[in-house]
Amino acid sequence: MASDKFFRLVRSWLTIHLPRSRRLSPHTIRSYTTALNALLDYLRQTQKLALAEVSFDVINRSTITGFITWLLESQHLGASSANQRLAAIKSFLSYCAGEDPALVSIWLEVTQVKPARTPTRAPDGLSMAAVDALIRAPGQDTSRGRRDTTLILLTFDAAARIQEILDLTPADIDTTIGAARVTLSGKGRKSRTVPLMDKTARHLDQYLSEFHPGTTGAAGPLFFTVRAGHRHQMSQDNISYLLNKHATAARQHCSEVPEKIHAHQLRHARAMQMLRAGVPLPHIKEFLVHANISTTSIYASADNQMVREAIQRAGSATPDLAPLWTGGDDMILQLAGLR
Incomplete structure (x- = not known):
């Protein structure tokens, strides 16, 4: 599948579907944009792909699993942030499957990628x-x-x-x-x-x-x-x-x-x-x-x-209880809505 199809769908997802059909806030759309940019960075760094070479052919369960591991280990993201990126990628692929039935198999495969385990920790509230x-x-x-x-x-x-x-x-x-x-x-x-x-x-x-x-x-x-x-x-x-x-x-x-x-x-x-x-x-x-x-x-x-x-x-x-509460790549990115 050609690269231009991938980026064409990226653009329509970010600039039409999310803001107009789903009416998501600019803040949420920026978060989704960050996730796609991170995936492109991963493909460039680990698979040595130029942007013009990125297509749906390289998107599969193994790729996205590796992407999550890269976010956690190389980019030092927390599990919650990595899972937000994963959810955004899955949302994008769900949209793509709706636009082109040939992409349904890719979407279904990626839905099998499990989120990173997030440790349960106490909220860092103030006393x-x-x-x-x-x-x-x-x-x-x-x-x-x-x-x-x-x-x-x-x-x-x-x-x-x-x-x-x-x-x-x-x-x-x-x-x-x-x-x-x-x-x-x-x-x-x-x-x-x-x-x-x-x-x-x-x-x-x-x-x-x-x-x-x-x-x-x-x-x-x-x-x-x-x-x-x-x-x-x-x-x-x-x-x-x-x-x-x-x-x-x-x-x-x-x-x-x-x-x-x-x-x-x-x-x-x-x-x-x-x-x-x-x-x-x-x-x-x-x-x-x-x-x-x-x-x-x-x-x-x-x-x-x-x-x-x-x-x-x-x-x-002491036995007394203490108080308990103390306390062109650039052009491709622009055309796709990623810049």
Whole structure:
């Protein structure tokens, strides 16, 4: 099969099928593009194939199995990231099989490739002491401090993914005391409404008055940066920077704040807090919008592990129990939509 057929299908998948038929977000499409680029890198490095030589003839179960091993051992990807690449390749081949019945056998063969085994490990959530220190770190003396406090508090309270926070508009916020809520748009463009603490609502009300005066219901980004006099949606890099800046300050008052902070740790911390407060796992699953309760069950396993570690520490030092919770190739790539 000719190479141009392979890249023609790549292009139609990335530029027509995913954005128009499946209506996937640009972020998801970039992830799929990364997976295909990684496969092309693997074929060039291990099979010495130029892009013009890549075709469906070299795609089979053995090739994709080798690709996953290469991602894990040579590229040092984690099992979860490697499995995301595998899922993207399978999705692409499923599309190709629908476009050309001659490709069905290739797709069926590749579906037999098993994902890499992912070790079950405790989520790297923050302790409540660390969360409190991080929320307090920006202070309330400056407008940026008040903005950052609100952003961190909202991310924690709603157990939101960072992209969900970035996609918010003022219209998504209701600060009514006793009935405050936020509407989040998550993976697969699914929306959910999450109740908020009154404390969070008061911070949001103050933030809206200061940064969005008279614009309740506006469609612009809730959290923004200003460049050349215009408002722009914050990026994930912006959030990472401000979190780690404030974590450095928070660490002066709380030793439980880790050296490196990422926004998802606030989501994990909220889930752990809910679990310890007695919220049933099925309710936490709905709150976090997990597809399967087995994902949510990791939090229960993490809690049990923390108990065991605390008991071990207590037994080694004193009979009294310790506190439990402490804490042209270029042209081909462009034409295929890969650049």
